[in-house]
Amino acid sequence: MRDLEQTLREELAQLADEVVDGAPLAQRARTARLRRTRRLVGAAAVAVLVAAGGVGVALRASDSGAPPTGGAPTVHASDDAPAVPVGYRLEVWQDVGVDVPSIWGWGGAPGGCVTGPTVAADGHRLTAGERADGVLLGYVGRPIAQGGSCSSAPPPAALSYVWLGADVPVGRVHLGGDRIQETRMVAGVAVTVASADAAVRERVLASAHRVALDACPARLSSPPDPSGRDAGGFVPVSLQVCAYASVDGTAASATTDGYRLLYAEQLAAGPATDLVDAVADARPLGQYSCFGASGGEWALLHVVGQGDRSRDYVVDLSCPSIADETGLQHRLTPADVLPWATGGVNAVLHANPLIEVPGVLIGD
Amino acid sequence: MDVGVSDRLRPVAVPSFDEWVAARVVPLLRFAYLLTGSQSEAEDAVQGALERALAAWPRVSRTDDPETYVRRMIVNQHISVWRRWRRRVSPVAVVRETDTAGDPGEEVAAREAVRRLCAMLPPTQRAAVVLRYYEDRDYAEIAALLGCAEATARSHVHRALRVLRGELAKEDEDDA
Numbered sequence: 397m398r399d400l401e402q403t404l405r406e407e408l409a410q411l412a413d414e415v416v417d418g419a420p421l422a423q424r425a426r427t428a429r430l431r432r433t434r435r436l437v438g439a440a441a442v443a444v445l446v447a448a449g450g451v452g453v454a455l456r457a458s459d460s461g462a463p464p465t466g467g468a469p470t471v472h473a474s475d476d477a478p479a480v481p482v483g484y485r486l487e488v489w490q491d492v493g494v495d496v497p498s499i500w501g502w503g504g505a506p507g508g509c510v511t512g513p514t515v516a517a518d519g520h521r522l523t524a525g526e527r528a529d530g531v532l533l534g535y536v537g538r539p540i541a542q543g544g545s546c547s548s549a550p551p552p553a554a555l556s557y558v559w560l561g562a563d564v565p566v567g568r569v570h571l572g573g574d575r576i577q578e579t580r581m582v583a584g585v586a587v588t589v590a591s592a593d594a595a596v597r598e599r600v601l602a603s604a605h606r607v608a609l610d611a612c613p614a615r616l617s618s619p620p621d622p623s624g625r626d627a628g629g630f631v632p633v634s635l636q637v638c639a640y641a642s643v644d645g646t647a648a649s650a651t652t653d654g655y656r657l658l659y660a661e662q663l664a665a666g667p668a669t670d671l672v673d674a675v676a677d678a679r680p681l682g683q684y685s686c687f688g689a690s691g692g693e694w695a696l697l698h699v700v701g702q703g704d705r706s707r708d709y710v711v712d713l714s715c716p717s718i719a720d721e722t723g724l725q726h727r728l729t730p731a732d733v734l735p736w737a738t739g740g741v742n743a744v745l746h747a748n749p750l751i752e753v754p755g756v757l758i759g760d
Numbered sequence: 761m762d763v764g765v766s767d768r769l770r771p772v773a774v775p776s777f778d779e780w781v782a783a784r785v786v787p788l789l790r791f792a793y794l795l796t797g798s799q800s801e802a803e804d805a806v807q808g809a810l811e812r813a814l815a816a817w818p819r820v821s822r823t824d825d826p827e828t829y830v831r832r833m834i835v836n837q838h839i840s841v842w843r844r845w846r847r848r849v850s851p852v853a854v855v856r857e858t859d860t861a862g863d864p865g866e867e868v869a870a871r872e873a874v875r876r877l878c879a880m881l882p883p884t885q886r887a888a889v890v891l892r893y894y895e896d897r898d899y900a901e902i903a904a905l906l907g908c909a910e911a912t913a914r915s916h917v918h919r920a921l922r923v924l925r926g927e928l929a930k931e932d933e934d935d936a
Contacts, residue, residue, distance in 0.1 A: 400921055404893040407874035415793035419803050422781035425810035523836055523907030
């Protein structure tokens, strides 16, 4: 047999010759960049309109723990709840919301498994190299107890961050240079901001306020049963993703405090439609109650449809299945996960079997 | 006379994004093609990496080696779980028509074995093999690009070699 390494060198060079060049990739990159920027600005503008107009995702000045009710996610903005500024997005931890720059990523915070950034603003997981070399300007950290590989390494110097619910005392800490870390308590939750830019610090801290999302209660004693209020002809309008974990970071039991809201995200009609279609297409697995045997993390997917209809799907991260509105379990596939496993979800739901070990639970 | 002005303080000629891409896009595309095994996925990977580089070009262009930055982005994109998912539900290893005139049978078999190898390897192993045997990178560079330990990079390459050895042995058995 020929020398293996030499064979690889020769044959890889031959294979590389197969590629056809000439595609205007620089131009395509510019166009994609422009489109993405416009989308961010557009989304933020929509958020402003939503908050101002009273439709869309919810901000409510209360600490209601009512379960999901179905129907359109209602907006209940407190009188002093600020509109989300252009270029910012709303980040929610339990019943506290904070506006953060849209280009920031997501990650962990003190009291959790990882302290630094783990996911970029476009939703891709950062490599160790990316975490170290500062491809991000900032990130939103949450003290997530669970995780694949824990690290107490501090975030890269010069990186701005917001920590929600972190184990940090109230006050200011000088981090060196112009960087200052400031922590305030908002509705019983520590909100910590670090940045060299005083305006950014103040803007983020000032935006912190109590929120209540109708579809995503801040705390639940157990994963809700899937539910739906439609009788065919369901036309999705939007999708609210609510990510939960048990308070103690382990499988919840009757002796624990149940589950807390880690993250919430409002998605548009496209992902909502994709999810509904994909679940309908996914092979049914039976009526067994997989989601009831929670391993500690799960997602509630609240799909709002036309005509005050809605569906709640539930995904227990310890199960390779998704429960539809009737409780029927369907096979978990890329098609029924990709529509909602976006953005910060990938930073807070670490036990996601699809994200961590794709192929093991999909396919065969 | 520039006495007292160190070279470090001289303004550095920074290429524009378009100039840099024009000069480097072909090798980047070839690299991405070996990683992904598909023309369209290679273009997507390079485009995505360039989009990120464009967003941070003032900083990236001043680094010693912007190409390393872009290649790392390509590798990351290749390894990302979304692409793994797509690969798992896509047909693999499309066998192309190749001009075999004059090619000894052994060489053709080896080419197809390498193609199959690339299609079946997990993304990180595949990236390690391409970096090692196409790019001629040493293990420290591979580790830096993959964001792993040097020993892990070695392990990826050695495992891939084991698979290739098995593939070539199968070819020999079939020919016998």
